[in-house]
Amino acid sequence: MSNRFRNLPLSYKISGIFVLANLFIFIVDISLLFGINSMSVEMEMAYQDNRHLNELTEALDNVQSAMTDYLNSKSTDSLSDYYISEQTYAELVGELTVSITDRAYTRMERNIRNMSEEYLSEVSQTIEAKRGRNVEKYRVHYEDASKLYEYIKSYIRSLNEERFLSNSEKYSALARNFRIFEVFALAVMFIVLLGSAVVITRITRALIYPLQALAKSADEVTVGNLDAELPKSTGNDEIGRLTTAFGKMMVSIREYIEKIRMSMEKERLMQEKELMMETHLKDAQLKYLQAQINPHFLFNTLNAGAQLAMMEGADRTYEYVQTVADFFRYNVKKQDELVSIGEEVDLVDNYIRILNVRFSGDIHYDKQTDERLLKVKMPGMILQPIVENSVNHGIREMGDKGHIFLRVYRDDDRVCISVKDNGKGMTPEDIEKVVGGKWKYEEQKGDSNGIGMDNVIARLRLFDDRDDVIHIYSEGIDQGTEVVINLPYNNA
Amino acid sequence: MTKETKGVESAPISNRSVIFLISTTIFAAAILIVAFLYIRFYLAGSSDEINERSYSRYYAMIAEDHKSSFWQSVYQGALEAAEKNDTYVELFGSNLLYDYSTAELMEMAVSAGVDGIMVYGNGSDEMTELINEASDKGIPVVTIYSDNSSSKRCSYVGISGYNIGREYGRQIISVSNEKRRVSYGSQDHPEEELKITMLVDSKMASYNQNLILSGIQDSMSQNPLSTGYSIKIVTVDNNNPFSVEESVRDVFMDNDVPDVLVCLNELDTTCAYQAVVDYNQVGNVYILGYYDSEKILNAISRNVVFSSLAVDTAQMGAFCVEALDEYKEFGYTSQYFAADLTLIDRNNVSEYLKKEEETDE
Numbered sequence: 001m002s003n004r005f006r007n008l009p010l011s012y013k014i015s016g017i018f019v020l021a022n023l024f025i026f027i028v029d030i031s032l033l034f035g036i037n038s039m040s041v042e043m044e045m046a047y048q049d050n051r052h053l054n055e056l057t058e059a060l061d062n063v064q065s066a067m068t069d070y071l072n073s074k075s076t077d078s079l080s081d082y083y084i085s086e087q088t089y090a091e092l093v094g095e096l097t098v099s100i101t102d103r104a105y106t107r108m109e110r111n112i113r114n115m116s117e118e119y120l121s122e123v124s125q126t127i128e129a130k131r132g133r134n135v136e137k138y139r140v141h142y143e144d145a146s147k148l149y150e151y152i153k154s155y156i157r158s159l160n161e162e163r164f165l166s167n168s169e170k171y172s173a174l175a176r177n178f179r180i181f182e183v184f185a186l187a188v189m190f191i192v193l194l195g196s197a198v199v200i201t202r203i204t205r206a207l208i209y210p211l212q213a214l215a216k217s218a219d220e221v222t223v224g225n226l227d228a229e230l231p232k233s234t235g236n237d238e239i240g241r242l243t244t245a246f247g248k249m250m251v252s253i254r255e256y257i258e259k260i261r262m263s264m265e266k267e268r269l270m271q272e273k274e275l276m277m278e279t280h281l282k283d284a285q286l287k288y289l290q291a292q293i294n295p296h297f298l299f300n301t302l303n304a305g306a307q308l309a310m311m312e313g314a315d316r317t318y319e320y321v322q323t324v325a326d327f328f329r330y331n332v333k334k335q336d337e338l339v340s341i342g343e344e345v346d347l348v349d350n351y352i353r354i355l356n357v358r359f360s361g362d363i364h365y366d367k368q369t370d371e372r373l374l375k376v377k378m379p380g381m382i383l384q385p386i387v388e389n390s391v392n393h394g395i396r397e398m399g400d401k402g403h404i405f406l407r408v409y410r411d412d413d414r415v416c417i418s419v420k421d422n423g424k425g426m427t428p429e430d431i432e433k434v435v436g437g438k439w440k441y442e443e444q445k446g447d448s449n450g451i452g453m454d455n456v457i458a459r460l461r462l463f464d465d466r467d468d469v470i471h472i473y474s475e476g477i478d479q480g481t482e483v484v485i486n487l488p489y490n491n492a
Numbered sequence: 493m494t495k496e497t498k499g500v501e502s503a504p505i506s507n508r509s510v511i512f513l514i515s516t517t518i519f520a521a522a523i524l525i526v527a528f529l530y531i532r533f534y535l536a537g538s539s540d541e542i543n544e545r546s547y548s549r550y551y552a553m554i555a556e557d558h559k560s561s562f563w564q565s566v567y568q569g570a571l572e573a574a575e576k577n578d579t580y581v582e583l584f585g586s587n588l589l590y591d592y593s594t595a596e597l598m599e600m601a602v603s604a605g606v607d608g609i610m611v612y613g614n615g616s617d618e619m620t621e622l623i624n625e626a627s628d629k630g631i632p633v634v635t636i637y638s639d640n641s642s643s644k645r646c647s648y649v650g651i652s653g654y655n656i657g658r659e660y661g662r663q664i665i666s667v668s669n670e671k672r673r674v675s676y677g678s679q680d681h682p683e684e685e686l687k688i689t690m691l692v693d694s695k696m697a698s699y700n701q702n703l704i705l706s707g708i709q710d711s712m713s714q715n716p717l718s719t720g721y722s723i724k725i726v727t728v729d730n731n732n733p734f735s736v737e738e739s740v741r742d743v744f745m746d747n748d749v750p751d752v753l754v755c756l757n758e759l760d761t762t763c764a765y766q767a768v769v770d771y772n773q774v775g776n777v778y779i780l781g782y783y784d785s786e787k788i789l790n791a792i793s794r795n796v797v798f799s800s801l802a803v804d805t806a807q808m809g810a811f812c813v814e815a816l817d818e819y820k821e822f823g824y825t826s827q828y829f830a831a832d833l834t835l836i837d838r839n840n841v842s843e844y845l846k847k848e849e850e851t852d853e
Contacts, residue, residue, distance in 0.1 A: 028526075031526045032526070035526060091836045099545045100546060100549070100550040100580050101544045101547065101550070101580070102544065102545050102547070102580060103544055104582075106544070106546075107550065107580070107585060109581055110550075110604075111600070111606075114604045114605040115600070115601065115603045115604050118603045118605075119603075122564045143692045147599065148603055151599070151600050151603065154588060154589065154590055155588065155600075157589055158587055158589045159587075161589055162587060184525070188525065188526070191518065195518040199518075249836040263618070343551075354682060395822075431529035480686075
């Protein structure tokens with residue numbers, strides 16, 4: 001039964017529950033109604049005896065008055081009245097009990113019955129005597145009959161009273177019962193209401209439970225927990241099918257996600273491999289390049305050249321080669337370290353010397369340095385690129401009129417290094433570009449050591465943690481340029 | 493976790509069985525209660541018929557006063573005796589709205605066709621005639637307590653007036669002894685004649701009175717009093733209701749208050765007792781009462797009533813039934829049944845009071 005119920009469609013189940021609940025309430029109501037009905041019938045019957053007795057009295061009165069009428073008038077009408085009433089009364093009397101019990105009213109009924117029979121015989125004898133014109137006889141019978149009539153009436157009245165009392169008692173007992181029954185009916189209806197409410201809620205909950213479980217799982221899935229517990233299918237109704245479908249869907253989603261995850265893993269592995277290969281390649285390239293340029297080899301070569309020049313007595317060549325060797329050594333060594341201002345100034349000196357050799361002493365170079373400040377630390381490879389810039393962009397085309405002026409001085413708590421040329425000058429837009437780091441360094445210029453202004457400015461700013469580390473001043477085109485960098489003094 | 497979910501998952505199934513259980517229980521309980529109430533109600537409606545007992549024979553008892561405890565007691569005796577023989581005795585007229593005379597009740601009983609009548613025969617001719625009529629119709633009649641000796645009654649159940657008289661005589665003697673003992677030594681109280689007043693019903697046959705009187709006289713003559721005595725007979729008017737009480741009080745209104753007051757029935761005794769108390773004559777007037785009602789017993793224990801004669805009323809009732817039964821069965825029966833007489837005075841009143849209490853409980 002339970003299984004069959006489970007496999008019913010949901011709508012059948014729900015309507016079934018409500019129909020059953022209503023049927024139940026209906027049955028209870030019907031039984032209550034039946035009880036009330038039977039009680040009211042009984043209550044109606046309570047005074048039935050009294051009604052019967054009243055009928056009896058009436059019939060008795062009719063007999064008596066018919067007899068009196070007949071005795072008075074001797075009319076045929078009254079005679080027929082007498083016969084009819086006598087018949088009625090006899091019938092009513094015949095219904096009375098003959099049994100003797102310990103109940104007063106049954107004995108009274110019996111007495112009434114017997115007395116009535118005698119009364120009726122007296123009456124009929126009276127009528128007979130009247131008909132026979134036996135005056136003496138009918139008078140005697142009439143008196144007897146009348147006496148009996150009084151007795152019977154009194155008896156009936158007493159019985160009526162007796163009956164009325166017991167019936168009243170019965171009636172009030174019935175009424176009391178009726179009240180009790182009313183309360184009981186209310187209680188029963190209340191219980192039934194409560195019971196059916198409980199039953200309906202519980203059955204509904206039981207029906208809805210799989211749906212709730214399903215919703216809970218769905219919520220969990222929504223939040224992202226794909227491993228949520230799948231509700232078991234509870235039957236073959238809509239919810240059961242939905243649950244099964246949801247379960248299947250979840251299983252296939254899980255499988256699908258697993259597949260995707262697997263393929264992604266594969267792809268990642270492949271990428272990793274590729275990257276490794278690239279790194280190895282770069283590494284190989286670097287090693288190759290390193291192998292290609294061995295600075296020591298270069299310096300040793302240059303030193304050998306210098307010694308040769310010294311042996312041959314070419315002092316200037318010796319000096320030049322020595323200067324070049326120093327310049328490159330510095331380049332290799334000091335690229336990423338802090339150096340003193342003095343070392344930077346020496347590098348500039350070397351650089352100008354090399355350039356003057358290359359360009360046969362075209363550049364006029366002056367410097368004015370405060371000896372106390374030469375020990376101050378600064379990032380390496382800063383001044384040389386600035387000077388290189390001045391040479392390349394400022395005074396290159398001026399022949400022997402080009403002039404570079406380097407100055408190191410103290411300004412309050414800062415050390416300033418100024419590189420001033422008398423070259424082409426700069427427009428304010430260009431100055432802006434250079435200071436803002438937007439000036440792109442053009443590569444592959446033969447006369448550069450590869451470090452642009454943007455690099456210089458970026459390193460200075462990193463070193464000092466502030467933006468106004470460099471200032472460029474120019475009066476305009478052909479008015480020369482001054483580049484001033486400032487460094488903190490207290491870092492010595 | 494798994495355990496928990498398992499429990500939750502299995503919940504709807506057990507729930508369902510619980511629901512079915514609950515609903516079935518409620519349904520069954522509701523039906524049961526309805527059925528129970530219906531049956532209970534039905535039983536209450538028809539309980540009268542269930543407890544009813546029917547009888548094959550029906551005797552009528554016509555009492556002088558069906559309300560008095562004397563007659564009630566006689567009736568109870570008759571009822572109990574009759575029930576053994578599948579006969580019901582009715583105290584005729586007690587269920588009627590109006591009070592009828594014994595003669596009228598007799599007529600009713602005859603026309604109602606009862607199987608036997610026990611009647612308080614008042615000795616009147618009317619009653620004699622009615623008894624004869626009943627007897628002619630085949631209804632045996634037994635006179636009770638008081639006789640219509642000339643009628644066709646089949647038997648008389650009662651007490652012998654002569655015996656009553658003798659007992660009263662003996663009591664009068666002890667009263668006179670008592671009186672003498674009380675007044676002994678007091679010179680101002682010379683011995684005088686003992687004044688006796690006997691209250692008699694106006695309806696009572698003179699024949700009966702005479703029997704009692706002669707009984708008293710006989711016993712007095714056997715033990716003659718030194719002082720002598722006089723007997724006065726006062727007729728109590730019991731034709732109208734409440735007239736008895738008036739008549740009894742009249743006795744005390746008289747200057748000549750009796751020393752001994754003899755009462756021949758329960759009502760007279762009760763009235764006399766009340767009058768003695770009201771007229772402050774306790775100790776002067778000695779009441780010789782009749783019957784053993786609670787009131788009278790209490791009066792004896794308080795020394796207001798000197799003594800009382802009690803008839804075994806239940807025995808009287810039983811004798812009536814016995815006589816009627818015998819007559820119906822064999823066509824004849826003993827002409828006379830005498831019920832036992834008992835004297836109650838302060839020596840044995842506590843016994844009776846105890847008995848009374850027991851029956852009350």
